[in-house]
Amino acid sequence: MTSGKKHQGGDGRALTPQRQAVLQVVNESVDHLTAGEIYEAARRVLPTISFATVYNSLKYLTEAGLVGEISFGKGSSRYDRETARHDHAVCTRCDKLVDFDLEETPQLVRAAARRSRFKPVSIHLTLMGICPDCQAKV
């Protein structure tokens, strides 16, 4: 062992109770919650947690790769327990946000990089459309 390390992550106190509470909230939801919704839910687990800590924790967890952040279009950012690369579909009627996965993204990244001359890091693909539920209604 390189003996200089203090904690599992290398620095800081890593997974504090507050960060665990936030992580738990994100992991237990199928939906993609906003920071506000996460705050409300986290308070039920840890009533003294503050809004700033929820933001700090989300930032920490996002950087640590434990949660995914989605900030498409308007409104507040949403947080996702799914951290692997994936795509999103947003309903233009009810704003529902759904995950899906397109297998052809590697080729897509290459094509996009060629056209833009950027060195690719990642690609974000969002389909705007009408969700099955809203299609059913009328």
Next chain:
Amino acid sequence: MTSGKKHQGGDGRALTPQRQAVLQVVNESVDHLTAGEIYEAARRVLPTISFATVYNSLKYLTEAGLVGEISFGKGSSRYDRETARHDHAVCTRCDKLVDFDLEETPQLVRAAARRSRFKPVSIHLTLMGICPDCQAKV
């Protein structure tokens, strides 16, 4: 003629001087300006224009299909003189935003619609990466 119409657009006063000023600012910029930047530039053309009018005008112009609105990720919305469907590349180092166009998007829309079961309306594709300038530096 159906005689009920009052103006060219069908209602309202359509392209007022303020809306023209905002449109001109967007059209004359190669970059993708924020509402704040558009406000600053529009004031040089029309010094009495207010911030609210810039927002109202941008909303009007966007709905009329005369400017494009981009609101990817963090920060404020940006406005684009290019209104046809196209893709964006964002530099993760300097935040530069560049337009490009991928020809394979129709297939992409179909594939995404199939996977998500949404009725497709449009697709937004953003490549995150390092722009040529930032690649050159270092």
Next chain:
DNA sequence: TCTCAATTTAGAATTATTCTAATTCCACCT
């Protein structure tokens, strides 16, 4: 036990955007 840096907290501050109410504008009617 003491110390120190990281973290948490509460609330203020900031940023982007929307809303409100009063005023102005202008096409149409008389």
Next chain:
DNA sequence: AGGTGGAATTAGAATAATTCTAAATTGAGA
């Protein structure tokens, strides 16, 4: 020419999301 009414504009207040600040707390290691 003058009047009318709906739409647009204005200035500033209000709102929403997020970040910042400063003080208090925490806990690992000396």
